[in-house]
Each structure stands twice: as structure tokens, then as C-alpha cells.
Amino acid sequence: MPGTPRRTPGLRCEDARLIARDVLSTHHVGTPLADDVLLVVSELVSNAIRHAGGVTDFRVWCLPGSVAVEVSDGSTLRPSPPGTPVESPGGFGWLLVNRIADRTEIRSDHAGKTITAFLSLTPED
Template sequence: MRPRFGKPDLTAGTSCAQARETARRLLAEQDIPPVLTDDVLTVVSELVSNAVRHAGGVTGFQITVQTGQVIVEVSDGSALQPHLRPSSPDTPGGFGWRVVKTLAPSTFVRFNRNGKTITATIPTS
């Protein structure tokens, strides 16, 4: 079994700032390099802000460091699948899901009776 270092779930109403601070502390404790920390914090920010903006808010947040990867899980109460929006010079935003999928190529959505959980895995090497 690989070593796991995680932070317990943050509950409903977690803000981007709270989620980033939780991630920042865990990553610092595990000596994750600054470049990788920036990528993880970007994924955290995008997933949490999308949950707040499009899904009624965060219902759970978990970050785990394992050998070779950092796993970010964000839950919300929406049953809607995230999707890529077409780029438009007239509409701001719309890049979050594309950024997440680029930085965390192994990202999947798990639906449950209370909404969904997005799990984004960022490789550390």
C-alpha cells in the first residue's frame, strides 16, 4: 500500500480561499515542489469556483497526496455533467474545465443521489 497523506473533508460552504489554504498546507507538509503546488492550487480553484458558480456550492472537499500523485476531490449538489464551453471572445470565462483536464488528465465525475464528486488526479512526476 502506498503512503497516503490527506486532509479531512471540508464541509458545505467551503470557499476557494479555504480550499486553497487547506491544499497549500498539505502540499507544504509533503514537500511538494512549488511548480506542482501551483498546478494543484489552480485545479482546486477551478473545481471549487465551478461548484460555487454552477452547482450551488461545495458539499465536500478532500485532497490526498499519494506516491506519484495528488488527488483533489470536490463534491457539489448538481447532477449536471461538467462540459467544455466553446471559446468566445464575447463571453468571459469558460476555460476552467479545460484547465482542469489539462493539468489533471485523469479526471472523472462520479454521480450519486446527492449530486456529484469530481476527482482530479495530478501526477507528481
């Protein structure tokens, strides 16, 4: 697994976006993809804060042909799609992440879960 997870108690969305911007800039990732990555970072981190007690680990790294965003939290509950049931709020951020990312993975264990979103580089990125 590339890089080292950052232990990030109290990580805020703006802090996560700064970390992501630094990684994207170092790897010369262009604007359309960088904007998408920052949106995914914001959604995953805000969901961890709002629904799971905060972020426990956070990473952004570049792979050949893609960028990966990984957010861990202390909850084993998986994200749910919006409106299930209708009275239940939320879920739209998770829907957005899955529309933007080419692939998402969720790994759970006794300590919580880790969500990884992969976004593909295009020739113009």
C-alpha cells in the same frame, strides 16, 4: 479511500487553497506541482460554487507519485466543454483542469457529483 472528506458548507476558494497548501506542505510537494494543484482547486471549487450551489465535500491527498483533488457538490449536471453552443458561456475552467490534470473522474449519484483530478509528481517535484 485515504483521509476523511471535509464537510464544507460555504467553502470558499481561498479556504480550499489554504487546506491544499497545508497538505502539499506536509508532503513536501514542490512549487511547479503545488501551483498546478492550487489552480485545479480554485477552478473546481469556483465551478461548484458558481454552477452547483456550493461545495459539499472537499479533499486533497497525496498518493505515491501523485496528488488528488476531490470536490463534491449537489448537482448531477456534468461539466461541459467551452462554447457548446457558442452562446453558452463558461467551460474554460473545466478545459483548464483537464489540461493540467493527468486524469479526471466524475462520479454521480442521487445527491450530486464528485470530481477527482489526479496530478502526477515529476522527479523535480
